[in-house]
Amino acid sequence: MDDRWVRNVVMIAAVIGGFLGVNVLTPMMWSPRFQWLWAITAGICIGQLNLIATWAALAPGNFIVRLPWSLLLAALMWYALVVGNRIDSRYFDRSNAILLGLILLFGLLVALIPLGIAARVFRWRLLARTNSKEAAAGISARMQFNLRHLLLSMFLLSLAMAPARLVLPEVGGLAIAFHTTELFVVLVGMAVCNVVVTIPCIWGAFAPRNMLPTLAFGWLAYCTVLTGVEIGFFMAIGDPSNLAEVYFAFCLMNLMQCATVFGVLLILRALGFRLVRTVPKVTAEQL
Numbered sequence: 264m265d266d267r268w269v270r271n272v273v274m275i276a277a278v279i280g281g282f283l284g285v286n287v288l289t290p291m292m293w294s295p296r297f298q299w300l301w302a303i304t305a306g307i308c309i310g311q312l313n314l315i316a317t318w319a320a321l322a323p324g325n326f327i328v329r330l331p332w333s334l335l336l337a338a339l340m341w342y343a344l345v346v347g348n349r350i351d352s353r354y355f356d357r358s359n360a361i362l363l364g365l366i367l368l369f370g371l372l373v374a375l376i377p378l379g380i381a382a383r384v385f386r387w388r389l390l391a392r393t394n395s396k397e398a399a400a401g402i403s404a405r406m407q408f409n410l411r412h413l414l415l416s417m418f419l420l421s422l423a424m425a426p427a428r429l430v431l432p433e434v435g436g437l438a439i440a441f442h443t444t445e446l447f448v449v450l451v452g453m454a455v456c457n458v459v460v461t462i463p464c465i466w467g468a469f470a471p472r473n474m475l476p477t478l479a480f481g482w483l484a485y486c487t488v489l490t491g492v493e494i495g496f497f498m499a500i501g502d503p504s505n506l507a508e509v510y511f512a513f514c515l516m517n518l519m520q521c522a523t524v525f526g527v528l529l530i531l532r533a534l535g536f537r538l539v540r541t542v543p544k545v546t547a548e549q550l
């Protein structure tokens with residue numbers, strides 16, 4: 264077995280394990296006095312959704328095969344958050360757990376759509392170093408459908424969802440009440456902002472090394488300004504009680520989610536992954 268492959272698997276498994284630990288701890292971080300601590304962990308959770316969507320949009324292979332694997336990662340994230348909420352609060356019922364799952368699914372899909380468009384427009388592919396030459400030749404743009412991988416991913420997803428009854432709280436019904444449309448509007452606004460903030464991080468993580476410090480400072484200013492736009496959007500639908508605290512919390516949350524995406528992609532880059540531009544199929548056939 265290739266040592267590089269084993270190293271990559273161990274490192275990625277460690278990253279996923281660390282994320283699951285943060286997910287369990289995130290509900291326990293909420294405190295009126297330490298909102299900044301919750302904003303940090305919440306930003307890491309949002310960054311995880313963006314990473315799952317990034318992998319689903321940019322990884323090689325057929326999208327139909329990648330989607331169940333992405334849902335599997337989102338399901339593990341949901342399990343960890345539900346466990347953390349059950350440990351933190353006895354008032355966390357089944358309706359809250361289902362609503363949390365729907366929010367995660369919504370966030371994943373909203374992030375996946377623009378990232379998928381970006382992958383098509385810029386012809387981005389996230390490939391291991393051994394596949395970079397194939398991608399440059401346009402071979403990766405014509406990935407074949409692999410039924411075995413699809414069946415395996417669906418089987419693992421089914422296994423992951425099997426213990427859901429054990430994880431879900433016993434109290435509370437299955438009805439989910441949306442008192443107003445504000446929740447949907449807020450989710451849409453946050454999801455759009457998350458993607459707009461994240462896409463530059465994807466490109467920046469694979470930029471030339473001498474450009475990384477400059478890009479980091481530029482992205483910091485970009486993220487700060489975009490957070491102001493996001494807060495302006497929220498003020499249009501409701502006046503926050505303490506604008507300074509809300510702005511600081513959202514700014515910290517956006518910074519942490521982007522730091523999460525940027526940091527993990529730097530780890531993948533160190534492991535040999537590359538963000539490459541595939542050659543259009545017609546051009547590849549002409550070569």
